[in-house]
Amino acid sequence: MSELRTEPGAAPTPVLQLTGVVKQYRAGDEQVRVLDGLDFALCPGEFVTVTGPSGSGKSTLLHIAGGLDTPDEGTVAVAGTDIWSMSSGARAAFRRRNLGFVFQFFNLVPTLSAVENVSLPLVLDGMSARTADARALELLRRVGLGDRARHRPAELSGGQMQRVAVARALVAQPSIILADEPTGNLDSHSSTAVLDLLRALSDDDRTAVMLVTHDRTAASYASREVHIGDGQACGQGVPVAEAR
Numbered sequence: 001m002s003e004l005r006t007e008p009g010a011a012p013t014p015v016l017q018l019t020g021v022v023k024q025y026r027a028g029d030e031q032v033r034v035l036d037g038l039d040f041a042l043c044p045g046e047f048v049t050v051t052g053p054s055g056s057g058k059s060t061l062l063h064i065a066g067g068l069d070t071p072d073e074g075t076v077a078v079a080g081t082d083i084w085s086m087s088s089g090a091r092a093a094f095r096r097r098n099l100g101f102v103f104q105f106f107n108l109v110p111t112l113s114a115v116e117n118v119s120l121p122l123v124l125d126g127m128s129a130r131t132a133d134a135r136a137l138e139l140l141r142r143v144g145l146g147d148r149a150r151h152r153p154a155e156l157s158g159g160q161m162q163r164v165a166v167a168r169a170l171v172a173q174p175s176i177i178l179a180d181e182p183t184g185n186l187d188s189h190s191s192t193a194v195l196d197l198l199r200a201l202s203d204d205d206r207t208a209v210m211l212v213t214h215d216r217t218a219a220s221y222a223s224r225e226v227h228i229g230d231g232q233a234c235g236q237g238v239p240v241a242e243a244r
């Protein structure tokens with residue numbers, strides 16, 4: 001990944017930059033323009049929440065930003081690299097190394113233990129099982145689950161599963177975490193634990209966090225909020241609250 005440099009007094013270099021992103025879907029005879037020329041930049045260490053009504057395009061935005069869904073127009077650059085100009089194989093490898101995903105329904109592999117779930121991205125990337133296992137264990141300890149490493153997802157609570165998912169998202173030391181309603185299935189205690197964890201990452205490691213959420217308490221964690229308008233496509237001039 002290209003190095004991110006910030007000259008004194010210069011604007012920080014975004015780690016994620018979306019330019020003129022358009023996404024439309026066909027619904028019967030109708031073409032629905034979900035993203036309409038979206039410009040968005042995320043800088044190292046930022047914690048941005050993305051809010052908006054159901055169906056306004058939040059997940060679409062996150063998927064396109066993370067290389068999981070194709071934009072119809074526009075570019076997505078991660079640390080200066082245009083991810084949509086790569087082959088799909090190169091993009092998958094780039095994604096594993098540079099981006100961490102956390103989803104509402106955890107998306108853990110049910111047949112694998114917690115530590116195997118966390119080490120999977122490293123193993124897929126060619127790391128030896130032993131080294132990947134050690135790194136995964138370290139991450140599980142960091143999220144407070146060192147004593148649950150050999151448990152399968154079905155033997156964990158929702159909050160514990162989500163902390164395993166956060167550990168997996170972090171294992172390759174990505175520069176960006178993309179989280180789509182990660183507290184949507186958690187009680188308030190577990191939600192706070194997951195939000196605290198994400199906030200600590202952005203504070204301590206300068207990991208940039210983009211968090212789609214309906215959770216009102218999440219706003220208090222954000223350094224910036226992006227709101228996708230009511231039933232409108234989000235486009236240029238998306239209102240962005242002042243950074244706190």
Ligand SMILES: Nc1ncnc2c1ncn2[C@@H]1O[C@H](COP(=O)(O)OP(=O)(O)OP(=O)(O)O)[C@@H](O)[C@H]1O
Binds near residue numbers: 055058
């Ligand atoms: N694969 C698809 N085919 C057709 N339409 C789609 C597809 N994916 C999403 N859409 C439409 O795009 C719009 C935005 O969907 P998206 O999932 O991004 O919304 P959202 O803001 O994440 O909503 P929620 O808060 O309910 O998760 C919706 O109107 C949805 O119906």
Ligand SMILES: [Mg+2]
Binds near residue numbers: 059060
């Ligand atoms: Mg969604």
